[in-house]
Amino acid sequence: MLEVRTARADEIGAVVEFYTRMIDEMRGTDFDVRWRHGEHPSEGFLRASVEAGEVLVGVLGADDPDAPAAVGASRLACALVMNGETDPGYEQGAWQVEAPPQDVAVLHVVATLPAFHGRGFARQLVNASADVARASGKKAVRLDTFAANLRGRRLYESCGFVCVGECPRFYPGIDPTLPAALYERVL
Template sequence: MLTVRKARNDEAEQVVALYTRMIDEMRGADFDVLWEHDVHPSPAFLRASVAAGETYVGVLDADDPDAARAEGASRLACALIMNSEADEGYERGAWQVDAAPDEVAVLHVVGTLSAFHGRGFARQLVSASIDAARAAGKKAVRLDTFTTNARGRGLYESCGFVCVGEYPRFYLHIDPTLATALYECPL
């Protein structure tokens, strides 16, 4: 069983290790979102997000038979960052919800260890973040993903997100040939 909660301050290094492992496991796979070690998500960004209370993690219960496949004793299986910081380019989105930046939650680096794909953990994680945003009085949750991320897009759409546009050359520093899809979940 998975419990979704905010990461504790003492789990910052476990969160960094989780993303390091996800980057390694995604490389070259059909779900590779092109994250780079020490660049995106950077360890400094991850540590700061944990310290700010912006990191949500999916933690396997100790009695889960798959707990040993998680990241060591931490049992972290998935994670995301949720804050109000939109990436440059979000102003181009054809957003359905009229909201000021502080009225919107933005999801970043949503990921699950490959050993746990297909178990609904990412859906639980995203759903819990939507619930947390709603409880915080936000008007919408937004995110972006590469148009080539079929798994992620399917997940977001199944959680109530709507694609509000696809934009070429959105992240020039990653790969200027990839288009980015912007998503919004009205609350």
Template sequence: MATVRKARADEVGQVLDFYTRMIDAMRGTEFDVCWEHDVHPTQAFLRASTEAGEVLAVVAPEGGAAGSCFAAALVLNAEADPGYGQARWQVDAAPDEVLVVHVLATLPEFHGCGFARQLLEGAIAAAREAGARALRLDTFTDNVRAQRLYESCGFANCGVYEDFYPHLGRAGVLYEFAL
């Protein structure tokens, strides 16, 4: 079984490599996340998140003794997209009582292994440990596979918001997990 853990500060290179590989592998597929190298997510964001201990990763079973091969990863912090202010959240929580999941992704060769579910369960546990009242995230309206995952993990669909991703001209679906 794979291990979910925080990426260490000395693993910035592995985190950057993971997201580079994931973006390249997903581009043009039905799972294209529409992310661009050093635009979203930026290297600065990933570096700062790793150094702050905000990156949760699944270490691939064949990652070896060093455990540096990430199969899936996400960033967990309190930074909410400005669009979160328009949402009809179920939990009435102050911004400092909420954690947000960002850039959740799995390398295509590990799709179907349950790693995204393990990551979400790890994020839920980390949010509880941090004393948060809610865990929130967003996704594209056409990312039905992710929506099924979030809902099966207990996240509540809090609505579709048109032009949630204005730079892409796309709507988003917002989700919340009450802690």
């Protein structure tokens, strides 16, 4: 069973290890996120995000038969960062809700280890992020994904997100030629 919760301060190492493993396991597959170790997401970004209480993790229970073999001692199956920081290009979105930045939550580095694809963990994590945002008084949750990430786009749409536009040349730190699809879920 998956428990979605805020990462604890003593889990910084586990969060960094999770993203390192996810990048390695996704590289060269149809779901390659094209993130780079030490750059995106950087250890500093992850550390600061955990310390600020901005990382949600999906943790497998000790009784889950996949936990020990699939993710080691940390048992993290999925994770994301949720804060109020937008990337350049967000101003191009035809957002459904006009809201100042402090009234919007933005999801970053949404990821699930490949061993857990298809089990609904990402859906649980994304829906939990909306619940957390709603409880903290946010009006909407926003995110971006590669425009060609059809699997991710279907996930976000199934969680109530609406595509509000696409931005060309959106990911300069990863691949400047990749366009992004911008998504919003009104709370």
